[in-house]
Amino acid sequence: MSAISVGQAVVLGVVEGVTEFLPVSSTGHLKITEGLMGIPVDDKAVVAFTAVIQVGAIAAVLTYFSKDIARIVTAWGRGLANREERYHHDYKFAWWVIYATLPIVVVGLAAKPLIEGPLASLWVVAGSLIVGSGLMWAADQMGRHKRGEDDTSLKDAMLVGSSQILALLFPGFSRSGATMSTGLMLDLERVAATRLSFFLGIPALTGAGLYELKDALGAGVDTLPLVVGTVVSFVVAYASIAWLLKFVAKHSFNAFVAYRIVVGLLLFGLLGTGVLNA
Numbered sequence: 426m427s428a429i430s431v432g433q434a435v436v437l438g439v440v441e442g443v444t445e446f447l448p449v450s451s452t453g454h455l456k457i458t459e460g461l462m463g464i465p466v467d468d469k470a471v472v473a474f475t476a477v478i479q480v481g482a483i484a485a486v487l488t489y490f491s492k493d494i495a496r497i498v499t500a501w502g503r504g505l506a507n508r509e510e511r512y513h514h515d516y517k518f519a520w521w522v523i524y525a526t527l528p529i530v531v532v533g534l535a536a537k538p539l540i541e542g543p544l545a546s547l548w549v550v551a552g553s554l555i556v557g558s559g560l561m562w563a564a565d566q567m568g569r570h571k572r573g574e575d576d577t578s579l580k581d582a583m584l585v586g587s588s589q590i591l592a593l594l595f596p597g598f599s600r601s602g603a604t605m606s607t608g609l610m611l612d613l614e615r616v617a618a619t620r621l622s623f624f625l626g627i628p629a630l631t632g633a634g635l636y637e638l639k640d641a642l643g644a645g646v647d648t649l650p651l652v653v654g655t656v657v658s659f660v661v662a663y664a665s666i667a668w669l670l671k672f673v674a675k676h677s678f679n680a681f682v683a684y685r686i687v688v689g690l691l692l693f694g695l696l697g698t699g700v701l702n703a
Contacts, residue, residue, distance in 0.1 A: 429464060429647070429654075430650060431650050431653050433462055433464060433650070434474075434478075434653045434654035434657070435653060435654070435657055436458060436462065437458060437459070437474070437475065437478065437654055438478055438481065438654040438655070439657055439661050440454050440455055440458050441478050441654070441658045441661075442481070442657065442659070442663075442664075442665055443661055443662075443665050445482040445658075445662055445665075446482070446601050446623065446626075446662060446665055446666055446669060447681065448602030448605050448606075448678065448685075449554075449599060449601075449602070449684060450550065450553070450554055450557075450597050450599040450602070450685070450688070451479075451599070452550055452596040452597070453547070453551070453554055453596070453597050453689075453692060454688070456547055456701070457691070457692060457695065457701065459475075460695065460700060460701040460702075461700075466701075466702070473637070474650070474651060474654065476637030476638070477637065477638055477651055477655060478651070478655045478657075478658045479630070479633075479634050479637070479658070480634040480638060480655060481654070481655035481662065482630075482658050482659065482662035483627075483631055483634050484659050485658075485659045485660075485662035485663040485665075486623055486627060486630070487631075488659075488663060489663055489666045489667065490624070493624075496515055497515045497518055497519050497522075497624075498519065500515030500516045500519065501516055501519035501520070503516070504516035504519075521579050521582035521583070522625060522627075522628060524579070524582065524583060525582040525585065525586025525587065525625050526586060526625070526628040526632075528583075528586060528587040528589075528590060529586065529587070529589045529593055530632070532590045532593060533633075536594065539594070540593060540594065544595065544596070545596070546703045547692060547696055547703045548693075548703050549595055549596065549597065550597035550692060551597060551689050552595075552597065553595040553596065553598045554597040554686070554688055554689030554692065555597075555685070555689040555690070556595075556598070557591075557597060557598040557599060557602050557603065557606075557685065558681075558682045558683075558685040558686050560598075560602075560603075560606050561605070561606045561609075561678050561681065561682050561685070562678070562682045564605075564606040564607070564609040564610045564678075565609050565615075565677050565679070568609035568610055568611075568613070569612040570609070570612065570613070570614045570615060571612055571614070572613045572614065573613075573614055573617050574614075574616075574617040574620055576613075576617075577613070577617070577621060581611050581613070581621070582621070582625065584607055584611065585604050585608050585618075585621055585622065585625055586625045588604050588606070588607040589604060589625070589629055591603040599685075600622075600626055600629070601622055601626070602681070602685070604618075604622035604625060604626065605618050605619055605622045608622060609678075615673040615677075615678070616670060616673055619669060619670060620670070623666070
């Protein structure tokens with residue numbers, strides 16, 4: 426039997442949907458929420474549940490950017506068939522996404538024992554939340570925000586894609602936080618950095634979700650809470666993506682920086698007082 430009720434599934438679905446693509450660390454928020462609701466965070470069914478509801482958030486980003494994805498995939502297909510089409514930016518971008526995904530795949534496989542072992546500690550998450558906040562603040566302040574999406578290059582894609590490794594090894598960094606910060610340091614506009622973060626995250630997130638899904642099927646997760654959590658995650662994530670793109674078009678990342686510091690300190694406090702188990 427799953428340790429998660431339908432009501433708790435709704436709450437966790439909302440948390441996953443809101444935090445998966447905002448630069449605030451979905452891992453940290455899910456663990457804090459589970460701990461506060463008395464859910465055993467190390468239960469295999471709970472671990473499987475949180476992995477599966479992430480698929481809802483992934484489906485949301487695929488749906489939101491479906492037209493862009495279709496355009497890029499179409500251009501890639503045309504380029505494979507016609508040499509003249511290979512000068513098109515979308516054709517090149519499709520290859521860049523593939524190339525930029527390779528580093529995190531290699532590191533993920535090579536460092537799996539560390540990722541699932543000592544680096545999974547919530548102490549690491551708390552510290553990474555705060556350290557990552559400093560990186561995000563510096564990137565937003567130093568970046569000149571002058572380059573648009575059409576100005577991106579293979580170098581940009583590789584650097585932003587490789588920065589996902591930070592979140593893989595130190596989950597509190599947040600995949601979105603690490604990639605957006607890198608984009609800002611490359612002088613991309615905030616919206617361009619955010620969109621690039623989404624596109625480069627699609628292969629990694631989809632692959633990770635499907636990889637975890639196979640393990641979750643035999644982990645004893647009840648069907649109803651799982652379906653409810655996934656659907657809620659999808660709906661909330663879709664709204665979160667739309668809100669984020671509008672927000673960064675007019676605001677800096679300072680609000681996220683301050684919020685991450687507060688959450689990091691809160692997590693340190695919960696761990697130090699024994700409310701949460703690292």
